[in-house]
Amino acid sequence: MSRIGNAPIQIPKGVKIKTEGQTIAVEGPKGSLSFDVPEPISFAVDGEVISFKRPNDQRSVRALHGMSRAMTNNMVVGCSVGFKKTLEIIGVGYRAIVKGKNIDLTLGFSHPVSYPLPEGVTAEVDKDNKLHLMSADKALLGSVAADIRRYRPPEPYKGKGVRYLGERIIRKEGKARGKK
Known part of the structure; x- marks a missing residue:
């Protein structure tokens, strides 16, 4: 059944x-x-x-x-109705800018990363450095969000990187805290 x-x-x-x-x-x-x-x-x-x-x-x-x-x-x-995924970009100097059909990401590398949006996916960035992706195709939307997150996944010490809205990152203690 x-x-x-x-x-x-x-x-x-x-x-x-x-x-x-x-x-x-x-x-x-x-x-x-x-x-x-x-x-x-x-x-x-x-x-x-x-x-x-x-x-x-x-x-x-x-x-x-x-x-x-x-x-x-x-x-x-x-x-x-359409589907929507939101990515948070966390880190000093980390940001995203939408230029036409490209998303320009500044993620702490020596160069900006330019991600071309596929047909059927639109993006916008709000003031809180959140990247909103919208599409009618749920599978394509999830794939685009995963590709963007893969450029700089959140790291466990300071939590910097690109994460999904509401994603919990398990934080680790740094090595200086463990010494006595």
Whole structure:
């Protein structure tokens, strides 16, 4: 019994669903996305509801059932409302500047780092040195946030670096504190 795969997806107002074979295309105010549903999984669009069915209870088919429903739900939510990830840039002199389709990061290196934003992702920086990334595609957004964080992950002694909003860093004691 799959709780995720069997849950129907409600289609919000302003979102259009198009199906062709095993492909689901979602179009909304925030963008348009498509997904190819794996072969053993079948789906049906009934008015304002999308439902998914599986032919048997094999382990691999059960996994595809839940994954297909989750991917489709992410597309519907992304095209209607959109997704947002926030990165905190912590450190003296560390900052980010958005210039067109690039993010220029000053992270304590001898040179600035320029990260080109992929198509479908937008960014803005507020006064508190927080970088807000927005996209309709949840997987692409997570990948972009991870790439930016990878330039300078938070270090455990002073906590400087790029971290997700609300991420807890376990701090370590410095070597001077341990001596007696």
